[in-house]
Amino acid sequence: MYATNYHRASSVDEAVKLLSDTDEGKYVSGGMTLIATMKQRLASPSDLVDLRHIPSIKGIRVDGRRVTIGAATTHAEVASSAAIRAVCPALCDLAGMIGDPHVRHMGTIGGSVANNDPAADYPSAMLALNATIVTDRRQIAADDFFRGLFETALGGAELITSIAFDAPERAGYAKFPNPASRYAMTGVFVAKGAGGVRVAVTGAGANGVFRLGAMEQALAANWLPEAVAGVTVDPDELLSDLHATAEYRANLIKVMAKRAVAAA
Numbered sequence: 679m680y681a682t683n684y685h686r687a688s689s690v691d692e693a694v695k696l697l698s699d700t701d702e703g704k705y706v707s708g709g710m711t712l713i714a715t716m717k718q719r720l721a722s723p724s725d726l727v728d729l730r731h732i733p734s735i736k737g738i739r740v741d742g743r744r745v746t747i748g749a750a751t752t753h754a755e756v757a758s759s760a761a762i763r764a765v766c767p768a769l770c771d772l773a774g775m776i777g778d779p780h781v782r783h784m785g786t787i788g789g790s791v792a793n794n795d796p797a798a799d800y801p802s803a804m805l806a807l808n809a810t811i812v813t814d815r816r817q818i819a820a821d822d823f824f825r826g827l828f829e830t831a832l833g834g835a836e837l838i839t840s841i842a843f844d845a846p847e848r849a850g851y852a853k854f855p856n857p858a859s860r861y862a863m864t865g866v867f868v869a870k871g872a873g874g875v876r877v878a879v880t881g882a883g884a885n886g887v888f889r890l891g892a893m894e895q896a897l898a899a900n901w902l903p904e905a906v907a908g909v910t911v912d913p914d915e916l917l918s919d920l921h922a923t924a925e926y927r928a929n930l931i932k933v934m935a936k937r938a939v940a941a942a
């Protein structure tokens with residue numbers, strides 16, 4: 679690991695100012711991705727600005743069906759939230775499937791969304807739930823936020839403060855985890871609400887998380903697990919790697935979608 683300067687921020691403004699004043703600094707939240715990549719010498723930020731001691735970006739609020747989750751809220755807190763479970767149990771189930779207990783007690787929703795790993799679970803939920811990513815300076819719709827592999831709409835020193843969404847009538851998540859890392863080899867989040875049906879896929883896209891229009895139409899016409907059977911998933915834009923071919927992932931998308939609808 680290369681040497682770095684550590685800063686502990688106690689407010690959003692202080693964090694943004696601290697990061698803006700660095701050469702090539704980075705925010706650190708749970709550190710579950712960033713510290714690991716620094717240890718492997720794949721990242722060498724000049725400075726780390728710690729977000730874990732900012733009270734205003736922690737915690738969960740549910741007002742009616744409006745869910746707001748602070749960016750520094752851990753996966754374990756989301757998984758065990760009775761308030762979220764009452765309106766959107768699928769998100770608690772998803773958080774409970776991330777990594778292992780250590781990762782879930784350190785990793786945060788803001789870190790996961792900012793990192794936009796193509797195999798991460800949360801990005802699919804954000805897209806399917808039509809969530810809003812709230813930052814220190816604006817609100818970004820999930821449809822505009824995820825821009826490709828590890829790429830997002832975030833600008834320099836822009837800090838995610840919370841995630842918000844209206845809980846849909848029904849939602850479900852199913853993933854086929856890599857048995858070693860537990861990241862999604864393919865994960866599908868389905869949601870049915872006032873705005874219609876949204877289906878988002880993680881772990882399978884060559885360009886990261888994406889929505890599957892054909893499946894959204896099929897499920898809007900018939901919200902049943904069997905409705906996905908007739909949908910064709912084109913492997914051309916899917917990922918092929920040592921874990922699975924694009925064709926295998928295309929099949930997994932249909933299987934996971936079926937399970938997600940059944941779970942919903």
Ligand SMILES: Cc1cc2nc3c(=O)[nH]c(=O)nc-3n(C[C@H](O)[C@H](O)[C@H](O)COP(=O)(O)OP(=O)(O)OC[C@H]3O[C@@H](n4cnc5c(N)ncnc54)[C@H](O)[C@@H]3O)c2cc1C
Nearest residue numbers: 707708709710711712777785786788789792798799838860
């Ligand atoms: C063994 C292992 C297994 C895992 N399995 C899974 C899995 O099954 N599914 C899954 O989805 N993930 C998995 N992860 C990743 C885990 O969920 C991480 O918690 C997550 O990717 C990053 O969150 P973090 O809070 O640790 O972020 P960090 O590592 O602290 O930061 C990640 C990136 O986000 C930036 N960042 C952090 N917070 C903010 C913010 N509020 N605003 C702007 N930028 C910010 C940082 O600068 C950095 O670039 C796994 C990780 C490990 C180590």
